[in-house]
Amino acid sequence: MTAAPLTRAPAETAAAPVLRAEHLAKEFSGVRxxxxxxxxxxxGEIHAVIGENGAGKSTLMRLLSGYLKPSEGTLFLDGAPVAFHAPKEAQAAGIALVHQEILLADALTVTENIFIGREIARFGRLDERAMRAAAAAQLAEIGCKVSPTALVRDISLANRQLVQIAKALLGTQRVVIFDEPTAVLTHDEVDPLLDIIAELRARGVAILYISHRLDEVxxxxxxxxxxxxGRMVGTYDAKGLTPQRMASLMVGREFASLYPARQDPARLAGADAAPALEIENAHVPGFVRDVSLSLREGEILGLAGMIGAGRTELFEGLLGLRPATFGAVRLHGEPVHFHSPAQAAARGVGYLTEDRKGKGLLLDEKLAPNLTLAALDRVHPAGGLDLAGEARLLDRAVAGYDIRLRSREAKAGQLSGGNxxxxxxxxxxxxxxxxxxIDEPTRGIDIANKSQIYAFIQSLVREGRxxxxxxxxxxxxIGLCDRILVMRAGRINGELAGAAMTESNVALCATSSAANEQSLGGP
Amino acid sequence: MLKNALIAAGVTTALLSAGPALAAEKKTIAVSIPAADHGWTAGVVYHANAAAKEINKAFPGIEVIVKTSPSASAQVSAIEDLSATRKLDALVILPHTSEELTTPVKAIKDKGSFITVVDRGLNDPKIQDLYVAGDNIAVGYNTAKFLVEKMGGKGNLVVLRGIPTVIDDERIKGFQDGIAGTQLKILDIQYANWNSDEAFKLMQDYLAKYPQIDAVWANDDDMLLGVLEAIKQSGRKEIKFALGGNGMKEIIEKVKAGDAVTPVETPYPPSMIKTAIYLTAAHFAGHAPVRGSLKLDAPLITKENADEYYFPDSPF
Amino acid sequence: MADLAAAPPRASHGWSIGWGDAGPFLALAALVLIGFLINPDFLSANNIANVVTRSAFIAIIAIGATFVIASGGLDLSVGSMAAFITGVTILFMNWAAPSVGTAAIPLGMAVALVTGLACGLLNGTIVTLGRIEPFIATLGTMGIFRALITYMTDGGTVAIDRSLREAYRPVYFGDVLGVPIPILVSLAVALIAAYVLYRTRYGRRCVAVGANEDVARYSGISVARVRTLAFVIQGACVAIAAICYVPRLGAATPTTGVLWELQVITAVVIGGTALRGGRGRVWGTVAGAVILEFIANLMVLSDFVSEYLVAAVQGVIIIIAMLIQRMSKR
Structure with a gap:
């Protein structure tokens, strides 16, 4: 609210722009x-671009890096107008793009990936040694410790992201565009990356930073x-611009809170809240060791932890999607054992995968078949398809969950992440x-959709689920759950509730082997 | 022709008289032939096995071993294994391909074995002691001559050929030579891969394309079966002759029964392997000279001589 | 971004066939036109009936393959399976004929069907329970079926008993109101298959498994059961094709059905089914099978092509047909 738009930066306060865009516009087959x-x-400046999905961030980024040509407007490099006809030309001008997805060849080494398409050769023969040395230097510069000869498939996701950055930075770079570089990283992989980006700024590189994570911005x-x-709301000085204010600017209305009002804690406390799901002594070979937990009726129970802590695997084991053994599983007090998600569904247990595109939806299929895929027996009891009934269900889902689509004939892959x-x-x-x-309910989703999904979850438990x-x-x-369990290395490493649910406590439980619930204080 | 008959007669006499005398030193004759994968090779396997059984029974001094191989490389391995495990006094071979088998057979020859080559020659004719083969050119030529004579030297023909190989080329060449200079006209000639199904389809298409077809020649009997079925379905009556080649028993039966459309047949008999095995056995059992080349003729099989070429138990 | 670059919303209509699915039919129409221009005899009722009838075997088998391929599998064994079923059926009919007479024919058909279902089940269980890549598993059974038919025929021919020959003949050569029986059979098979694939739960599951096995698994679908059933459907289709095939030449030989698997896969792909799975087009498959047979027919009816180059021209036409299909999808 203090931040006033600066449409033009005051010349005396800053260095001359390296890259300037004026009145850029882009149309695709008549649609602006x-x-x-x-x-x-x-x-020496980090310029962030934020906006909801579909706001035009990716298009802008592709215009600046030569992947697309603007329909209107001009780019200026060091004050002189330029037009890039291909990404290669932008690269030659010192403009690098770090893609959001990891675009590396798994079966090749780190060095081979960095030099792919621009190999160093002497007399027509590849100069492996020179490439390895250059790769090592580049990796060292951004503080990445992987060996240049390691295969990409053998290194962690975070390191792959760094290799991708090293690849983008190869050669003299004056402008680096980061497209959601932290989207695929876990919480504690993010910090080192942000440090590297800050380090690049210190070296005088101009940085365009696109992210959904407003705290990073x-x-x-x-x-x-x-x-x-697709339009500019404005350019703001980052000082004093809170994430909440950013969100309001992006959405165009004020945001009181992302999260719905919490339910009355008294309702869940005490012995009268019966357990809805109890898991005792769960073992998932390689992932989970001796985990027991209990979910109360009407509760939202959070499961925190780092990637690889065994959270997803615990529930995949529960649903029979991977080998697992249990001391006991009770659903509303009755012992159950699931061999498949179908059995679990029949007993009233549903699981939303974290991997929406890989395991959740058929991206090339239309919406109705996707909607009913897990409930075919229920929707079409006769065996033959009831297409009219299916269409009604889709109508109801579209209305009830506010799914925005441009056509009923659209394919699931054409929807935005939130939808x-x-x-x-x-x-x-x-x-x-x-x-x-629900595994990772809002991964890669913009703020407006996030807030809606939180509200849906809240209303589901209000219905008694x-x-x-x-x-x-x-x-x-912290914003959504009544109680949080923190997993670490296949075990539950702490339970947090009420005021003890803070970021530092969660982080401590997720990383420290010494943590226990007593030292953090219970509710 | 006369020479061939004399040799055959001599062999038979020698075998009949010299049988039990030579029990002392047992001679091994290995027979290496392609595995049965279509009618003709199935006939080869049948006749080779029949010859082995008969000779092993008649001559205690001779042991005939039959080995079938599905491919040229498998055949190379098979004869190498045979010669490594025992002393081969003779090898009777119907090679999958000339190129691949020449060197391995020469290696066996160098160990002192008697080599009989059947049907397909090796690249180096000096390797063989005895060569027995049919006459593919005559298969085509004799068929053509029959048609020229019966049709008065004029009419429209369609021809179905097999798989592009030397055998196919020779038959077609013989046929073309046979009709050269007459009014017989080949309307069309296409490959049907020695396969009944493909021949059926091809014949249907010929019938759709040409309103007047006087005679059909399929250069193999498998294809002739498809041709006859297609003609039957079309109901067309103008086709005077539909001839094949090879000597399949179903076709020989037609000849024996005096079929009007298929009154003759030209042999390229798989039983030539039996001829070769007997001749090789004669080399050991009969003290009769058998070195040389024997080209089995491809005379027209007619109602009169059909019995000679009819093997009701053979799969072919 | 994609949301904004929007096409105007279309009304939804359930039965419509989009242009994307019309590709194989456009290719077929183009081929018919070219055929007519080359040789007017091409469109004679007799020729069309012959060619479409001939395409029935490949069409029926390819309809089964549409299920296998849509579910993410592949079956290379169909050609030798067809030969094997043909052989079993003929041997059974010949064995039964002396005692039951022409009743051997319907009994033999039942035997063929059971044999086909069993062969499909064998393929399916090797792939799903044995967890062997469909390519390798069916390459193995392809060899097995081929060897069995060679063994049954001693490498030669098994012909159907003369007493059954004439009675059975109409199943291939007969017609109802002028429509040859094999065409009616393949239409019936296609109708049923289209219903199963597009209008039943199984069809949905089949396509889902092929599109993304993980999504199917996480949606509570038994991937193994769906895949196995697709192979069983394939087996049944091969059996139906074999039943129509037997009366054509009345014999099974070791060369029966050689390379049919490639024709089948080509027909399926020309028809618009994705080879990697997740999309099945029953009617497109039928069109694909007819296209293949038309191409072969045109090669004979035209005089342009040397007999030595026929295969090359066929290859070019198939690729052009695929391109027409691809472009109509845009």
């Missing part, structure tokens, strides 16, 4: 996806440009589960 966007990137950016519906997630939720809810396990939320976003768990 970006209009009248002007911004500049200065040496707050921490890193010098200036912030907000896009909404895919809502469709996935609607799909699992068709089986009317009493216990719902019980819910387990697995998430790597601590804020989300």
């Amino acid at each position: 996806v970006l209009s009248d966007v002007s911004l500049d990137l200065r040496a 707050e921490r890193l950016a010098d200036r912030v440009t907000v896009l909404r519906d 895919q997630q809502k469709l996935l939720l609607a799909k699992v809810m068709l089986n009317e589960p009493t216990v719902l396990i 019980s819910c387990i939320v697995i998430s790597s976003e601590m804020q989300e768990l």
Whole structure:
């Protein structure tokens, strides 16, 4: 609210822009996806671009890095107008793009990946030694410790992201564009990466930073440009721009809170809250050792922990998706044992996978078949398909979960991430589960959809269902859950409730072997 | 022709008289032939096994071993294994391909074995002691001559050929030579891969394309079966002759029964392997000279001589 | 971004066939037109009936393959399976004929069907329970079936008993109101298959398993059961094709059905089914099978192509047919 838009940066306060865009616009077959966007990137500055999905961030980034040509407007490099006809030309001008997805060849070494397409050769023969040395130097510069000869498939996701950055930085780079570089990383892999980006700024590189994670933007950016519906809302000084304010600018209305009001803690406390799901002595070979937990009726139970802590695997084991043994599993007090997700669904247990695109939805299929895929027996009891009934169910899901689609004939893969997630939720809810396990409910989703999904989860438990939320976003768990269990290395390493649910406590439990619930204080 | 008959007669006499005398030193004759994968090779396997059984029974001094191989490389391995495990006094071989088998057979020859080559020659004719083969050119030529004579030297023909190989080329060449200079006209000639199904389809298409076909020649009997079925389905009556080749028993039966459309047949009999095995056995049992080449003729099989070429128990 | 680059919303209509699915039919229409221009005899009722009838075997088998391929599998054994079933059926009929007469024919058909279902089940269980890649598993059974038919025929021919020959003949050569029986059979098979694939739960599951096995698994679908059933459907289709095939030449030989698997896969792919699974087009498959047979027919009816180059021209036409299909998808 203090931040006033700076459409033009005051010349005396900053260095001359390296790259400047004026009145950029882009149309795809007559549809305008970006209009009248002007911004500049200065040496030694991090300029963040934020906006909801579909606001035009990716288009802008591709215009700046030569992947697309603007329909209108001009780019200026060091004050002179330029037009890039291919990414290669932008690269030659010192503009590098670090992609959001990891685009590396798994079967090749780190060095081979860095030099792919621009190998160093002497007399037509590859100069392996020179490439290894250059790769090692580049990796060292960004503080990445992987061996240049390691195979990419053998290194961690975080290191792959660093290799990708090293690849982008190869050669003299004056402008580096980061497209959601932390989207695939876990919480504690993020910090080192942000340090590297800050280090690049210190060396005088101009940085364009695109992210959904507003806390990162707050921490890193010098200036912030907000896009909404393909138009510029404005460019702001990052000082004093809170994440909440950023969210309001992106959405175009004020945001009181992302999270719905919590339910009355008294309702869940005490012995009268019966357990909805009890798991005793769960073992999932290689992932989970001796885990017991209990979910109360009407509760939202959070499951925190780092990637690889065994959270997802515990519930995949529960549903019979991977080998697992249990001392006992009780659903509403009755012993159960599931061999397949179908059995679990029949008993009222639903699971939303964290991997929406890989395991949740058929991206090339239309919406209705996706919606009913897990409940075919229920929706089509006769064996033959009841297409009219299916269409009605889709109508109801679209209305009930506010799924935004441009056509009923659209394929699931054409929906935005947030709408895919809502469709996935609607799909699992068709089986009317009493216990719902949601793995990473809002991964890669913009703020407006996030807030809606939180509200849906809250309303589900108000209807008397019980819910387990697995998430790597601590804020989300703290804002949404009644109680949080923290897993570490296949075990439950702590339980937090009430005021003890803080980021530092969650982080401590997730990383420290010494942590226990007593030392953190119970409710 | 006369020479061939004399040799055959001599062999038979020698075998009949010299049988039990030579029990002292047992001679091994290995027979290496392609595995049965279509009618003709099935006939080869049948006749080779029949010859082995008969000779092993008649001559205690001779042991005939039959080995079938599904491919040229398998055949190379098979004869190498045979010669490694025992002393081969003779090898009777119907090679899958000339190129691949020449060197391995020469290696066996160098160990002192008597080599009989059947049907397909090796690249180096000096390797063989005895060569027994049919006459593919005559298969085509004699069929053509029959048609020229019966049709008065004029009419429209369609031809079905097999798989592009030397055998196929020779038959077609013989046929073309046979009709050269007459008014017989080949309307069309296409490959049907010695396969009944493909021949059925091809014949249907010929019938759709040409309103007047006087005679059909399929250069193999498998294909002739498909041809006859297609003609039957079309109900067309103008086709005077549909001839094949090879000597399949179903076709020989037609000849024996005096079929109007298929009154003759030209042999390229798989029983030539039996001829070769007997001749090789004669080399050991009969003290009769058998070194040389024997080209089995491809005379027209007619109602009169059909019995000679009819083997009701053979699969072919 | 994609949400904004929106096409105007379309009304949804359940039975419509989009242009994307019309590709194989366009290719077929183009081929018919070219055929007519090359040789007017091409469109004679007799020729069309012959060619479409001939395509029935490949079409029926390819309809089964549509299920296997849509579910993410592949069956290379169909050609030798067809030969094997043909052999078993003929041997059974010949064995039964002396005692039951022409009743041996329907009994033999039942035997064929059971044999086909068993062969399909064998393929399916090797792939799903044995967890062997469909390519390798069916390459193995392809060899097994081929060897069995060679063994049954001693490498030669087994012909159907003369007493059954004439009675059985109409199943291939007969017609109802002028439509040859094999065409009616393949239409019936296609109708049933289209219903199963597009209008039943099984069809949904089949396509889902092929599109993304993980999504199917996480949606509570038994991937193994769906895949196995697809192979069983394939087996049944091969058996139906074999039943129509037997009366054509009345014999089984070791060369029966050689390379049918490649024709079948080509027909399925020309028809618009994705080779990697997740998309099945029953009617497209039928069109694909007819296209293949038309191409072969045109090669004979035209005089342009040397007999030595026929295969090359066929290859070019198949690729062009695929391109027409691809472009109509845009």
